[in-house]
Amino acid sequence: GFMPKALSTRPDPYQHEWRPGMRYDLISAGWAFPPKDYAKWAELTYQWVKHCIARYGRAEVEQWYWEVWNEPNGPAYWRASPEEFHKLHDHAIAAVRRALPTARVGGPDVVSGRNHVTGAVGTPTDFLAFHAKGSPTYVDGHVRMGIANQLATIDRGFQTIAAVPELKAKPIVIGESDPEGCAACQGRPQLGYRNGTMYSSYTAAAFARKLAL
Secondary structure: OOOOOOOEOOOOOOOOOOOOOOOHHHHOOHHHOOEOOHHHHHHHHHHHHHHHHHHHOHHHHOOOEEEOOOOOOOOOOOOOOHHHHHHHHHHHHHHHHHHOOOOEEEEOOOOOOEOOOOOOEOOOOOEEEEEEEOOOEEEOOEEEOOHHHHHHHHHHHHHHHHOOOOOOOOOEEEEEEEOOOOOOOOOOHHHHHHHOHHHHHHHHHHHHHHHHO
């Protein structure tokens, strides 16, 4: 999830303005900013993990993959510097592990700098994660799917991870993997393919090629 209004350094406006036809980057609002109190951010994370353990049981929660934020490398979802995100990540991961030392933590957040909580170099990484999207175009009233873009992104992601000896054996989660990047967009004629067999055919073709990669 994102930053609660009570913790955001810039809470207003908190609810974004977005409707079909508007620019997608306008979805950003107060939830995309860092916390004004990292101790409270960590405590919120800690209590959330404890709640999950109480509700679902330790054995179940130990199987989950814990990741901080969504697409912090994009301006729509994170309105601060990469260093500020590393700080957010370090405090959240430390809180998760404080609540559940055996929790699986990771994501797109591998850093080689000084950890903001422990003072050591780096961050615990049990898995790696990234998103991969296709690139459909609209030509003469018809959708032309763009599977090559999605597969190239996956290929680069695999290569980047495999190039780091400490990471090459880690599990990889492709957290979003679909034909195009604007899942929230509506109202455009070129998006009609989502409701037909083209979407499912594309998905089947993409999965076969992901396995090959």
